[in-house]
Amino acid sequence: MDAITVQQQLFIKMVINAWNAQNKDLNKCLDQLSEEQFSNEISPGKNTGIYVLGHLVAISDGMLPLLDIGEKMFPDLQKIFVDHPDKSGLEKPSVATLKGYLEAVNAKLGAFIFSSTPEGWFTRHTAISETDFEKEPHRNKLNILINRTNHMAYHVGQLVLLKGN
Amino acid sequence: MDAITVQQQLFIKMVINAWNAQNKDLNKCLDQLSEEQFSNEISPGKNTGIYVLGHLVAISDGMLPLLDIGEKMFPDLQKIFVDHPDKSGLEKPSVATLKGYLEAVNAKLGAFIFSSTPEGWFTRHTAISETDFEKEPHRNKLNILINRTNHMAYHVGQLVLLKGN
Numbered sequence A, B: 001m002d003a004i005t006v007q008q009q010l011f012i013k014m015v016i017n018a019w020n021a022q023n024k025d026l027n028k029c030l031d032q033l034s035e036e037q038f039s040n041e042i043s044p045g046k047n048t049g050i051y052v053l054g055h056l057v058a059i060s061d062g063m064l065p066l067l068d069i070g071e072k073m074f075p076d077l078q079k080i081f082v083d084h085p086d087k088s089g090l091e092k093p094s095v096a097t098l099k100g101y102l103e104a105v106n107a108k109l110g111a112f113i114f115s116s117t118p119e120g121w122f123t124r125h126t127a128i129s130e131t132d133f134e135k136e137p138h139r140n141k142l143n144i145l146i147n148r149t150n151h152m153a154y155h156v157g158q159l160v161l162l163k164g165n
Helices: A003-032 A035-039 A049-066 A076-083 A095-115 A130-135 A141-162 B003-032 B035-039 B049-066 B076-083 B095-115 B130-135 B141-162
Strands: none
Touching: A003 A095, A003 A141, A003 B003, A003 B141, A035 A049, A049 A076, A049 A095, A049 A141, A141 B003, A141 B141, B003 B095, B003 B141, B035 B049, B049 B076, B049 B095, B049 B141
C-alpha cells in the first residue's frame, strides 16, 4: 500500500469516526424520548421533535443519490421535512415509522461506508459537475460526510432538549 | 510539492472550511441576539444562552493547549462553564466580555490554522501520549478540529432557538 493510501485511510477513519459518534448520540437520544416528547416543541414556538427527526431522516436519505449509492428510499420526506416547515399541515409519518426509515437508510449508508475505497471517497459527489470539481477537488464524497455530520450535531443539540429535566 | 502533501492539503482544507463555516454561523447568531435573549433559557428549564456562549468560549480556549499553541487565555471559564452547570451560582462574565474573549481566542486559533503545516496537523494533540499515538495515529491535531466543529454545531443548534419567531 502506498503512502498516499495510508494517509487517505487515516483521514477517512477520522471522518467516519465522527459520523459514527454522531449517529450513536442521535440514536441514544431517540431511544430516550417518549412518543409524547417527540410531539413537543424543542423550545416554545419552534419545531417539534418529530419534525426534527423527519428532517434528519430526509437529509440522510438525500445522501444516497449524492454519494451515488442509489435513489432516495423515502423521497416523500423531502416535501414534508425539508421543503415545508413543521406546521405546514402536511401529514407526517409516525415516530416509529420514521425510526424504521432511519434504520433502513443507515443500513444502506453503512454498507457504502464499510466498502468504499479511499479513492472512491475522494471522487466528486453528484451535485457538482466534472468541470467544477476539477477546480474544487475538496467537494468530494468525504466532504458530504463531514458536512452532514455537522448538520446532524446541530439537530441532536436540539433533540436532547426534549428530554425531561 | 509531493503527492502526499497535496492530498494532506486537500483534507485539511475540507476540515478548516467546515470549522470556518461553523464559526461564521455562530457569530451570525451571536450578532442577532439581544442581551435579554442571552439571559433566556434555550428551552424551559435548560441552559441559558449566556451559559452556552461561555461554554463555547471555554472549549475553544481549551483548544490552545490541546493544539500546543499556548496556555489557555481565560482559564477561569473552565470552572464556570464546563465543570459546573448553568445554575451553579458562580458569577458569569457579561455577554460583551465573553464575545471579546471569543474574538481573542479565535484570533490565536486563526493564526495557528493559517500558518500550520500539513505535517503539523497530523501530529499528536497534547492529551495523548506518544505511545498511544503510535497505535492511534488518527488522534492528531486535525481530529481535534473535526470534533470541536461538531461540538460547536451542536450548541449553535441550541443558540438559534433564542431568536424571536
